[in-house]
Amino acid sequence: MKCRVCxxxxxxNLRSYKTALCDSxxxxxxxxRVRTTIEKYxxxxxxxxxxxxxxxxxxxxxxxxxxxxLGIECxxxxxxxxxxxxxxxxxxxxxxxxxxxxxxxxxxRIRSVLDKGIDGLARAMKRVPCSACGMIKRYIMNRIxxxxxxxxxxxxxxxxDEASALxxxxxxxxxxxxxxxxxxxxxxxxxxxxKVKPLFLCSERESAAYAIMSDxxxxxxxxxxxxxxxxxxxxxxxxxxxxxxxxxxxxxxxxYLRALxxxxxxxETTREEARETKYCVNCGYPTYGEKCSFCWALExxxxxxxxxxxxxxxxxxxxxxxxxx
Amino acid sequence: MKxxxxxxxxxxxxxxxxxxxxxxxSLNREAHLVVANNKLVTEDYRLEVHDDVKVIRVxxxx
Numbered sequence: 001m002k003c004r005v006c007x008x009x010x011x012x013n014l015r016s017y018k019t020a021l022c023d024s025x026x027x028x029x030x031x032x033r034v035r036t037t038i039e040k041y042x043x044x045x046x047x048x049x050x051x052x053x054x055x056x057x058x059x060x061x062x063x064x065x066x067x068x069x070l071g072i073e074c075x076x077x078x079x080x081x082x083x084x085x086x087x088x089x090x091x092x093x094x095x096x097x098x099x100x101x102x103x104x105x106x107x108x109r110i111r112s113v114l115d116k117g118i119d120g121l122a123r124a125m126k127r128v129p130c131s132a133c134g135m136i137k138r139y140i141m142n143r144i145x146x147x148x149x150x151x152x153x154x155x156x157x158x159x160x161d162e163a164s165a166l167x168x169x170x171x172x173x174x175x176x177x178x179x180x181x182x183x184x185x186x187x188x189x190x191x192x193x194x195k196v197k198p199l200f201l202c203s204e205r206e207s208a209a210y211a212i213m214s215d216x217x218x219x220x221x222x223x224x225x226x227x228x229x230x231x232x233x234x235x236x237x238x239x240x241x242x243x244x245x246x247x248x249x250x251x252x253x254x255x256y257l258r259a260l261x262x263x264x265x266x267x268e269t270t271r272e273e274a275r276e277t278k279y280c281v282n283c284g285y286p287t288y289g290e291k292c293s294f295c296w297a298l299e300x301x302x303x304x305x306x307x308x309x310x311x312x313x314x315x316x317x318x319x320x321x322x323x324x325x
Numbered sequence: 326m327k328x329x330x331x332x333x334x335x336x337x338x339x340x341x342x343x344x345x346x347x348x349x350x351s352l353n354r355e356a357h358l359v360v361a362n363n364k365l366v367t368e369d370y371r372l373e374v375h376d377d378v379k380v381i382r383v384x385x386x387x
């Protein structure tokens with residue numbers, strides 16, 4: 001198979017785009033695609049100070065590397081879940097990228113701050129680890145933006161993540177979650193940072209290929225708590241469909257975005273949107289109750305959290321400098 | 326050829342296409358990438374007996 005651009009041997013076949021590309025042309029293709037997404041959906045604009053949520057996996061590390069390569073300078077934040085043999089390895093990979101990029105990474109260590117690893121916290125909260133992890137990560141990552149002056153939280157959610165979540169929401173008709181997914185979630189001033197997903201339309205296969213071709217050393221192993229996660233089962237099913245009908249995942253997610261846009265322009269609101277948003281009396285985080293889930297959990301289990309972040313890397317972003325080139 | 330996959334090592338005595346290797350291991354080509362001698366290769370690439378091959382799963386949870 002030859003590269004459709006230069007005729008050299010291809011490294012990757014992109015059947016959903018009916019093309020095949022060599023290393024160099026794939027890197028350009030992927031970077032252009034992410035840049036176009038950032039610009040088209042106005043994910044990051046001049047004057048923004050973004051921070052990337054990094055996990056040590058292919059998506060977040062590729063994204064962190066790529067954004068800095070595109071001239072969008074950004075630091076990283078890592079939440080150490082306290083998983084033996086996994087969290088430390090992830091942090092080592094993140095530090096390597098931080099060194100290469102000359103960027104800072106903030107590290108929040110759940111075990112040292114909350115006195116338990118994610119498995120212990122999940123047990124105490126009577127939640128499955130993925131649910132507890134999601135709740136804690138969303139909270140902590142928002143707090144670092146609020147506390148350290150970053151106004152955009154960038155995450156590595158990819159096409160497969162979005163397609164599988166959408167698939168699960170449709171399969172079980174979870175209307176309360178169905179229309180919440182988007183490429184950009186706008187800020188609530190003083191309470192919630194803007195959240196953006198530049199890899200929304202890029203597949204996992206593409207982001208893994210980008211990491212490999214860019215020599216990014218990422219964690220290949222799966223989080224031990226996500227082994228039987230439904231999202232992985234859905235991804236497998238969607239990839240079976242994708243194999244027989246290339247482009248299915250992209251059509252599914254793009255179709256959703258069109259429906260979401262149509263719904264917005266028709267002035268329709270979901271039941272969730274119609275509910276009045278309140279703010280946690282302790283910390284100001286958006287909630288539907290008096291206290292947010294994080295503060296509620298801390299109080300219930302007698303935990304105290306100072307939200308202390310370690311910092312790795314001596315570099316910091318210059319807030320006076322425009323981040324887009 | 327030596328093929329590394331999912332923490333295990335497999336030996337294949339004859340050359341074969343990448344597509345065939347994925348079939349032999351019952352793997353979906355949308356969910357896996359194949360690296361031969363440290364370079365990504367497409368499914369029509371012919372793997373030779375002396376190639377050092379690694380299959381990478383691209384699906385992650387969360």
